Amino acid sequence: MQKVLVVDPNLCTGCRQCELACSYHHEGFYSPHLSRIRVVKFEDRCLNVPVVCSYCERPPCEEVCPTGAMSHAVGQTYAVVVEERCIGCKECVHVCPLGAVGIHPRKGTAMRCDLCRGDPACVKVCTAGALKFEPVEEEVRDRRRARAGALGLV
Amino acid sequence: MRDILGDILYVDLTERRSWREPVTPQRVLDFLGGRGINASLLWELLEPGTDPLGPANPLIFGTGLVTGTEAPSSGRTTVACRSPATGWYLKTSGGGHWGAELKYSGYGYLVVLGRAEEPVYLWIDDGRVEIRDARQVWGKDVRETDRAIKAEVGDEDIQVAAIGPGGERLVRFAGIMFSVYNAAARGGAGAVMGSKNLKAVAVRGRGGVRPAQPARFHELARACHESLSADSGFAGLGKYGTSGSLNAINEVRALASYNFRRGHLEDVYPITGQYLAEAGYLRRRAACFGCIIGCHRYTEISRGRYAGTYTGGPEYETFCALGSGCGLLDTEAVIKANELCNLYGLDTISCGSVIQWAMECYEKGLLSSGDLDGLDLHWGNGEAVVEMVRRIAWREGFGDVLADGVRAAAEKVGGDSYKWAVQAKGLEQSRVDTRSAKSYALAFAVNPRGPDHLHTETFAEFGLSPEGRALIARITGDEKYANSYLGEKRAEIVRWHEDCYAATDALGFCAFTSTALYGVTPQLMAQVFAAATGYEMSEESLMEAGRRIVTLEKCINVREGATREHDVLPWRMMHERSPDRSDPDAINSPEELARMLDEYYTLHGWDLETSWPLESTLRKLRLGTVADELAAIGRLVAR
Numbered sequence: 064m065q066k067v068l069v070v071d072p073n074l075c076t077g078c079r080q081c082e083l084a085c086s087y088h089h090e091g092f093y094s095p096h097l098s099r100i101r102v103v104k105f106e107d108r109c110l111n112v113p114v115v116c117s118y119c120e121r122p123p124c125e126e127v128c129p130t131g132a133m134s135h136a137v138g139q140t141y142a143v144v145v146e147e148r149c150i151g152c153k154e155c156v157h158v159c160p161l162g163a164v165g166i167h168p169r170k171g172t173a174m175r176c177d178l179c180r181g182d183p184a185c186v187k188v189c190t191a192g193a194l195k196f197e198p199v200e201e202e203v204r205d206r207r208r209a210r211a212g213a214l215g216l217v
Numbered sequence: 218m219r220d221i222l223g224d225i226l227y228v229d230l231t232e233r234r235s236w237r238e239p240v241t242p243q244r245v246l247d248f249l250g251g252r253g254i255n256a257s258l259l260w261e262l263l264e265p266g267t268d269p270l271g272p273a274n275p276l277i278f279g280t281g282l283v284t285g286t287e288a289p290s291s292g293r294t295t296v297a298c299r300s301p302a303t304g305w306y307l308k309t310s311g312g313g314h315w316g317a318e319l320k321y322s323g324y325g326y327l328v329v330l331g332r333a334e335e336p337v338y339l340w341i342d343d344g345r346v347e348i349r350d351a352r353q354v355w356g357k358d359v360r361e362t363d364r365a366i367k368a369e370v371g372d373e374d375i376q377v378a379a380i381g382p383g384g385e386r387l388v389r390f391a392g393i394m395f396s397v398y399n400a401a402a403r404g405g406a407g408a409v410m411g412s413k414n415l416k417a418v419a420v421r422g423r424g425g426v427r428p429a430q431p432a433r434f435h436e437l438a439r440a441c442h443e444s445l446s447a448d449s450g451f452a453g454l455g456k457y458g459t460s461g462s463l464n465a466i467n468e469v470r471a472l473a474s475y476n477f478r479r480g481h482l483e484d485v486y487p488i489t490g491q492y493l494a495e496a497g498y499l500r501r502r503a504a505c506f507g508c509i510i511g512c513h514r515y516t517e518i519s520r521g522r523y524a525g526t527y528t529g530g531p532e533y534e535t536f537c538a539l540g541s542g543c544g545l546l547d548t549e550a551v552i553k554a555n556e557l558c559n560l561y562g563l564d565t566i567s568c569g570s571v572i573q574w575a576m577e578c579y580e581k582g583l584l585s586s587g588d589l590d591g592l593d594l595h596w597g598n599g600e601a602v603v604e605m606v607r608r609i610a611w612r613e614g615f616g617d618v619l620a621d622g623v624r625a626a627a628e629k630v631g632g633d634s635y636k637w638a639v640q641a642k643g644l645e646q647s648r649v650d651t652r653s654a655k656s657y658a659l660a661f662a663v664n665p666r667g668p669d670h671l672h673t674e675t676f677a678e679f680g681l682s683p684e685g686r687a688l689i690a691r692i693t694g695d696e697k698y699a700n701s702y703l704g705e706k707r708a709e710i711v712r713w714h715e716d717c718y719a720a721t722d723a724l725g726f727c728a729f730t731s732t733a734l735y736g737v738t739p740q741l742m743a744q745v746f747a748a749a750t751g752y753e754m755s756e757e758s759l760m761e762a763g764r765r766i767v768t769l770e771k772c773i774n775v776r777e778g779a780t781r782e783h784d785v786l787p788w789r790m791m792h793e794r795s796p797d798r799s800d801p802d803a804i805n806s807p808e809e810l811a812r813m814l815d816e817y818y819t820l821h822g823w824d825l826e827t828s829w830p831l832e833s834t835l836r837k838l839r840l841g842t843v844a845d846e847l848a849a850i851g852r853l854v855a856r
Contacts, residue, residue: 076511078504083287093286094425106397107360109503109515190509
């Protein structure tokens with residue numbers, strides 16, 4: 064079963080440790096602008112929503128890519144950007160309905176979550192519990208139970 | 218090393234020009250960062266005797282050395298200037314996300330000089346700086362200002378530091394608000410900003426921060442993360458915020474209530490973090506940049522007379538200042554008053570203090586309803602408290618008198634009202650009853666900005682956590698001194714916390730990482746410094762740098778004329794016993810304070826008579842040029 068990054072904005076405190084972990088993991092230093100996960104802040108409501116690639120079953124970014132640079136690695140459950148192939152046309156940026164694809168400011172290539180090749184750094188630093196990495200089925204099961212519990216019968 | 222430090226950005230509003238200068242390695246080795254480098258810049262830039270609200274008072278913003286990195290809870294920004302509340306040195310600090318954004322823009326420091334002719338705001342877009350017209354946002358509250366500037370710039374993700382109407386109207390306890398709800402509140406830095414006609418500083422930073430030794434830094438940040446989250450107070454502070462400790466402070470009889478006439482109340486539940494969560498006002502927790510504690514609250518009121526209210530907080534200090542201090546246990550009225558303070562950019566501690574002082578004047582007949590423009594300021598009147606906050610911000614009626622702070626107000630009202638004006642050096646005391654917390658008493662008395670906890674928090678003395686008790690044992694040699702009622706060994710406890718706190722501030726860590734929770738130890742901080750800069754640093758050198766900062770801050774006040782007589786506590790603390798304890802030590806008598814000061818000055822190598830640092834002390838701390846300058850104006854004891 065494929066594991067996915069699950070985001071719960073109700074728990075997110077907006078500390079942005081995930082952005083720091085991501086930029087350190089991928090770039091070796093700290094810059095939220097180089098993070099593949101971004102926390103959108105609605106500041107006066109202290110509302111924070113982490114936005115990250117959802118690993119769509121039919122990823123528009125991959126479908127639209129003219130060079131095949133946006134691809135799932137063969138036999139793997141995580142995606143990569145094949146930087147040698149990426150021409151920086153930004154088609155993927157435009158079609159991603161989640162805003163989860165960016166352009167690397169220095170390299171000019173597409174920037175997308177690769178789940179740290181199966182072991183996401185962001186999840187490990189989230190002390191608030193807003194980020195989880197788990198099989199889709201567990202996520203669905205948890206939500207079913209939460210929904211049922213919210214009816215107030217238990 | 219340059220990008221972890223960030224350059225110094227100078228902006229002269231009178232001349233309408235800006236320039237940048239690097240921070241020299243020597244300055245970093247001596248003063249570490251943030252608070253320390255701010256103080257060193259202020260020492261150089263501030264002419265003695267400068268009018269705090271005149272154009273010559275420099276307003277200095279400094280990010281922490283490691284602000285912008287994954288070092289946990291290290292996103293704080295320190296502001297320094299001469300305080301319009303006290304006339305003395307002011308360092309005040311705030312959380313939020315502004316500091317990291319400034320660091321990512323390439324600047325570690327912002328020095329604002331002069332005064333603009335018309336209201337302006339600064340727009341710092343990466344390296345580029347613009348002085349922009351702010352007339353359209355002048356008069357707007359902090360929330361409106363934040364929205365308007367983001368709309369004008371066309372980017373919702375920028376960071377804005379702003380003042381509200383309080384700062385514009387030079388309320389002497391106006392703060393600077395970062396990221397809407399995080400205040401550099403104490404001492405009136407917002408009024409200094411207002412006096413410069415500077416409404417806001419908006420920042421966008423798309424750069425990054427690269428430690429000198431990235432892999433080592435990463436490992437150390439993880440170590441800090443683990444150590445901090447293992448502290449026994451960690452989970453509770455995140456779950457209930459600072460106001461989660463209200464009950465415990467009440468139990469040790471240190472909860473300032475009814476304008477410090479009481480140190481204990483029967484039922485404080487409605488103004489605790491626990492109640493906030495359980496009654497549904499708490500909508501979510503919020504965190505400053507990189508903070509894994511997340512003590513900040515976001516609260517909403519959905520029904521009743523204050524329906525539609527939403528704000529950050531209330532924190533411990535706010536619940537006490539606008540709540541128990543005013544005899545007010547009405548959760549919603551406190552939340553409303555807190556919202557107004559945030560919108561108007563007022564320090565909740567001082568604001569609550571002046572109101573409860575006025576309440577006592579009202580009770581004792583020194584102020585009538587007529588003096589108060591019809592307001593009925595009896596204890597616990599929530600509506601009156603909320604209305605008075607508004608009048609203070611806009612300087613309406615008697616609010617204009619209170620806006621100058623409780624010292625000035627007491628001079629105006631006269632009589633015995635100075636006795637319950639709970640201030641020293643002109644600053645209203647923060648909400649710990651120092652008669653039941655003797656380290657706090659000493660720390661408050663020697664604090665260069667006045668009786669306040671956010672210069673030297675000495676939380677360990679309460680003995681409320683195993684980490685705190687272990688630390689007290691290490692400092693004093695015996696765990697029994699983790700008892701806030703004891704007067705012995707307080708100087709040692711205060712000095713350790715001073716050194717540690719200064720280093721913490723300079724690195725950009727929150728005080729909760731190292732002097733309330735005790736996870737980020739000085740040893741860890743020294744290693745973090747080394748990995749960040751590439752210069753090795755021992756724990757002893759780091760603590761010595763903390764002491765250098767504390768000593769320089771003292772010298773800034775000495776240069777302005779401070780002597781031993783200024784290191785005092787509010788009249789009430791020294792002359793009225795705490796009514797909620799029966800033992801004889803429930804007072805900070807002048808005799809007890811004098812003894813503690815003697816011990817403290819001796820420990821520091823400061824002169825007992827004047828309180829001035831001795832020449833030998835200054836030279837030992839590599840503050841030779843400071844010694845020379847003080848000698849030239851006759852304020853150095855050549856020993």
